Amino acid sequence: MISNNIKIKTQDLNVYYGEKQALFNVNLDIHSKEVTALIGPSGCGKSTFIRCINRMNDVIDICKIDGSIKIDDKEIIDNNVDVVRLRESIGMVFQKPNPFPKSIYDNISYGPSIHGLADNKSDMDKIVENSLKKAALWEEVKDRLDEPGTGLSGGQQQRLCIARAISVNPEVILMDEPCSALDPIATAKIEELIDELKKSYTIVIVTHSMSQAVRVSQRTGFFHLGKIIEVDTTEKIFKNPGNQMTQDYITGRFG
Amino acid sequence: MTKEERIKKRYNAEKRFKLYGITSVVLAILFVVFLIHVIFSKGSSAFQKTTINVELNFTLDSLYLDPNPSKDDLENVEYYDLAIESLLKVYQVNGLKEEKALINLFSPDYEYEVRDFLIKNPEFINKKTILKLTASDDIDQLHKGNYPRHLPEDRRRINDFQLMMYDKLVEQNKIDKIFNNYLFQKGDSRNPELAGIGGALVGSFFTIIITLLLSFPIAIFASIYLEEFAPKNRVTDFIEININNLAAVPSIVFGLLGLGILLSTFDLPRSTPLVAGITLALMTLPRIIIPCRASLKAVPPSIREGALAVGASKVQSVMHHVVPLAIPGTLSGTIIGLAQALGETAPLILIGMVAFVVDIPSIPTDPSASLPVQVYLWSEQAERGFVEKTSATIMILLSFLITLNFIAVYLRQKFERKW
Numbered sequence: 137m138i139s140n141n142i143k144i145k146t147q148d149l150n151v152y153y154g155e156k157q158a159l160f161n162v163n164l165d166i167h168s169k170e171v172t173a174l175i176g177p178s179g180c181g182k183s184t185f186i187r188c189i190n191r192m193n194d195v196i197d198i199c200k201i202d203g204s205i206k207i208d209d210k211e212i213i214d215n216n217v218d219v220v221r222l223r224e225s226i227g228m229v230f231q232k233p234n235p236f237p238k239s240i241y242d243n244i245s246y247g248p249s250i251h252g253l254a255d256n257k258s259d260m261d262k263i264v265e266n267s268l269k270k271a272a273l274w275e276e277v278k279d280r281l282d283e284p285g286t287g288l289s290g291g292q293q294q295r296l297c298i299a300r301a302i303s304v305n306p307e308v309i310l311m312d313e314p315c316s317a318l319d320p321i322a323t324a325k326i327e328e329l330i331d332e333l334k335k336s337y338t339i340v341i342v343t344h345s346m347s348q349a350v351r352v353s354q355r356t357g358f359f360h361l362g363k364i365i366e367v368d369t370t371e372k373i374f375k376n377p378g379n380q381m382t383q384d385y386i387t388g389r390f391g
Numbered sequence: 392m393t394k395e396e397r398i399k400k401r402y403n404a405e406k407r408f409k410l411y412g413i414t415s416v417v418l419a420i421l422f423v424v425f426l427i428h429v430i431f432s433k434g435s436s437a438f439q440k441t442t443i444n445v446e447l448n449f450t451l452d453s454l455y456l457d458p459n460p461s462k463d464d465l466e467n468v469e470y471y472d473l474a475i476e477s478l479l480k481v482y483q484v485n486g487l488k489e490e491k492a493l494i495n496l497f498s499p500d501y502e503y504e505v506r507d508f509l510i511k512n513p514e515f516i517n518k519k520t521i522l523k524l525t526a527s528d529d530i531d532q533l534h535k536g537n538y539p540r541h542l543p544e545d546r547r548r549i550n551d552f553q554l555m556m557y558d559k560l561v562e563q564n565k566i567d568k569i570f571n572n573y574l575f576q577k578g579d580s581r582n583p584e585l586a587g588i589g590g591a592l593v594g595s596f597f598t599i600i601i602t603l604l605l606s607f608p609i610a611i612f613a614s615i616y617l618e619e620f621a622p623k624n625r626v627t628d629f630i631e632i633n634i635n636n637l638a639a640v641p642s643i644v645f646g647l648l649g650l651g652i653l654l655s656t657f658d659l660p661r662s663t664p665l666v667a668g669i670t671l672a673l674m675t676l677p678r679i680i681i682p683c684r685a686s687l688k689a690v691p692p693s694i695r696e697g698a699l700a701v702g703a704s705k706v707q708s709v710m711h712h713v714v715p716l717a718i719p720g721t722l723s724g725t726i727i728g729l730a731q732a733l734g735e736t737a738p739l740i741l742i743g744m745v746a747f748v749v750d751i752p753s754i755p756t757d758p759s760a761s762l763p764v765q766v767y768l769w770s771e772q773a774e775r776g777f778v779e780k781t782s783a784t785i786m787i788l789l790s791f792l793i794t795l796n797f798i799a800v801y802l803r804q805k806f807e808r809k810w
Contacts, residue, residue, distance in 0.1 A: 192699065197623055224702035234693035236712060246711070247701035296696070304701055 227301030291322025434782025583776025601668025646738030688722025
């Protein structure tokens with residue numbers, strides 16, 4: 137079950153927001169085709185960390201990154217890296233579902249169309265259908281693809297966002313607390329979906345819910361105050377953590 | 392204070408606050424109603440003009456014409472004689488003084504009205520017809536009931552003979568009120584009954600088109616760049632402060648700028664819609680940039696992130712997702728900026744649009760009037776006829792402004808995506 141193929145390797149990653157340092161020497165390996173959960177109290181840097189992987193932090197003017205992140209042995213913290221290509225291969229799902237204010241179809245077809253993944257309409261139809269199927273949304277929306285994506289329920293919107301992310305054939309999917317705005321039933325559906333998706337994608341998920349980390353992930357990293365305290369298999373972290381702080385956090389003594 | 396008392400006090404405070412609000416709204420409505428009432432009651436009569444029915448006999452003899460006259464021949468006839476003769480046939484006058492008083496019942500352009508009729512309808516040669524000739528300003532105002540006829544003769548411009556003639560005309564049903572086509576067809580004139588806003592309408596139209604063409608694209612690109620692409624640093628902060636300051640600069644200052652730079656340095660033609668348009672575009676720019684930036688800012692950042700995360704470039708995320716969402720705010724901001732520019736007077740005065748221009752401009756580099764300046768010019772005139780013309784022009788200007796604002800509301804609702 138535990139894979140040994142390292143997909144993403146970060147070394148001595150330091151991130152600064154202006155004067156403030158948000159991440160301190162993070163060294164973390166993310167393995168291919170499994171789910172890595174990142175847990176830790178609010179403000180510990182887990183979101184900052186995953187936003188480094190697809191260079192989403194570039195949007196923030198004052199953010200400075202140094203250190204190294206290698207994806208398949210290719211350095212991405214480098215000005216010569218084309219972030220557009222990078223983000224094509226690393227999809228992202230956000231905390232709050234953020235479908236475009238367009239139709240369900242257009243939400244999915246946008247990515248493939250700007251990257252030229254479909255030669256004609258029937259190709260595009262195929263991509264849209266497959267993406268929605270992979271996101272377990274096809275059955276619910278197949279008859280109303282031209283309706284606005286924002287008209288779906290919260291859970292459906294989030295699956296639409298997952299479908300949007302996989303429409304461009306990424307290798308990695310980053311999820312930043314994807315269930316924090318959803319009810320338990322919608323959350324259960326997304327978790328099921330994550331389980332299914334890990335067969336084809338490498339998934340990194342930030343979560344506040346430790347039970348969610350246990351349910352969906354094979355590996356867990358614990359962040360605290362911008363440092364990675366401990367990373368190991370999920371089983372080990374939750375049954376027998378190597379660090380007292382991890383122990384305190386997962387038993388609810390702080391956080 | 393007991394709890395009961397405190398609750399009562401709180402309710403009273405709420406009632407008071409509501410009352411203040413309602414009073415303010417009612418007051419504001421009263422002011423608007425009063426304003427509109429004044430303008431309408433003064434201006435509505437300008438949409439009609441008084442005419443006097445005159446029977447004319449276009450015999451070749453009286454026109455001193457050969458049979459089958461050409462258009463040139465018709466243009467050169469002395470219609471004054473023809474008109475006066477036919478008038479004298481109807482109303483017997485004694486002496487030149489009375490003849491002059493009689494002819495002064497008409498607008499000075501009555502000869503041209505007769506000529507234009509005959510050139511347009513040459514089949515009336517050798518025939519009789521009744522023409523409605525435009526009455527002079529004084530008769531016009533007298534007929535509309537705005538003239539103080541009870542004053543002693545030496546204090547009015549209409550003498551007793553003319554009053555008598557007027558009463559006789561009324562008695563014989565030879566005086567009429569018809570739609571004032573001159574109001575829209577003619578340019579400015581020294582005679583109120585012949586003055587129209589045709590020149591001002593065309594001038595304002597050219598001006599606003601030039602303002603739109605210049606300010607809209609510049610404002611859009613400036614606001615998109617500043618809001619989405621520019622780094623946030625001292626330079627952009629400085630630019631932002633200056634844009635806000637420029638929006639608050641009195642419009643007359645932009646007039647001085649137009650005078651100093653466009654007219655003096657670049658030698659552009661004075662009193663033209665071209666210069667007016669450029670000047671107003673400068674004035675309107677910050678007023679469009681501010682609402683455009685606000686509507687761009689109102690687009691939730693999650694939309695930008697969503698687009699970037701599927702691998703859209705910065706330009707793609709802005710053009711495909713942010714700008715379409717900002718369109719309603721952008722358009723209504725632009726239209727409201729243009730509406731302000733349309734009503735602007737002070738800068739136009741400085742660039743010479745107060746000149747007395749009779750001709751209707753055909754290109755933007757022709758000297759021209761504009762609606763708000765026409766209001767200003769006519770409001771200074773002493774003749775009674777210009778009072779109603781002033782109000783009528785205000786009515787037309789206001790109706791354009793209201794239309795523009797409605798278009799803004801309509802566009803905002805049409806493009807606003809509620810999903």
